Amino acid sequence: MTFRILLSLLLLGVCCNLNGQDCFNFHKQNCCPKNGAFAYSVNEASVSFAFRPGESKCVYMELLEGKDYRMTICSDSLYNGIVSFVIKNTDGRILYDNSQDDFLTDIEFSCRRHNSVELIITAPNRLDVDSETKGCIGVLIEDMVTPKIGF
Numbered sequence: 799m800t801f802r803i804l805l806s807l808l809l810l811g812v813c814c815n816l817n818g819q820d821c822f823n824f825h826k827q828n829c830c831p832k833n834g835a836f837a838y839s840v841n842e843a844s845v846s847f848a849f850r851p852g853e854s855k856c857v858y859m860e861l862l863e864g865k866d867y868r869m870t871i872c873s874d875s876l877y878n879g880i881v882s883f884v885i886k887n888t889d890g891r892i893l894y895d896n897s898q899d900d901f902l903t904d905i906e907f908s909c910r911r912h913n914s915v916e917l918i919i920t921a922p923n924r925l926d927v928d929s930e931t932k933g934c935i936g937v938l939i940e941d942m943v944t945p946k947i948g949f
Contacts, residue, residue, distance in 0.1 A: 821848040825936025829872040832904065838868050838940035846936035849877075849921035850929060857917040857937060861909040868940045870904040871896075871919070876933030879903060882920040883937075887913055908944050 824846035831838065843859040861867060873881050880901050885894040893915065896902045919935060 821846045821932075821934035821936070824874070824934040825872065825938045828874075828934075829870045829936050829938035831868065831870055831938060831940060836866070836942055836945065838866075838942045841867075841939040841941045844937060844939045846934055847919070848932040849919075849935050850932055851876075851921055851924035851927060854918055854920040857919070859915055859917065859939070861913040861915055862941075863909055863911045864944050865941045866906065866908050866944050868904065868906045869917070870938040870940075871935065872903065872938070873921070873935045874933045876924070876927065876931065877921055877935065880922050881935055882922070884918045884920075886916045886918065888915075 847855050871881050
């Protein structure tokens with residue numbers, strides 16, 4: 799009887815641990831990069847988190863001079879694909895805010911000089927779900943050397 803209880807507790811612990819890790823690689827499986835003429839590489843700053851409705855998280859990253867970047871935000875069905883993200887420099891100046899761009903989920907840009915930035919991701923408020931409910935949001939960040947185009 800004791801063995802069954804211990805086995806049950808062990809299995810419960812494993813299941814609970816797995817649930818806590820559900821979002822860890824969410825961006826790898828769910829953020830689909832656009833196919834294009836250029837070959838981007840996945841940046842190590844790519845990350846996924848579990849978010850409660852209305853919760854924000856910050857990702858710090860370095861943008862390097864002479865590189866192009868593509869950021870793709872993806873979320874599970876809890877957030878209906880509507881996620882707010884803002885890119886700020888270290889002075890607090892907003893470089894991009896997708897709420898001013900119909901909550902666009904992917905952007906591409908070039909970096910002309912080295913810049914340290916904060917990517918602030920905010921899950922939308924959901925009044926129809928429990929405040930403890932969590933959903934996954936991922937950020938796939940890709941980069942490449944800016945191609946030399948023109949004369």
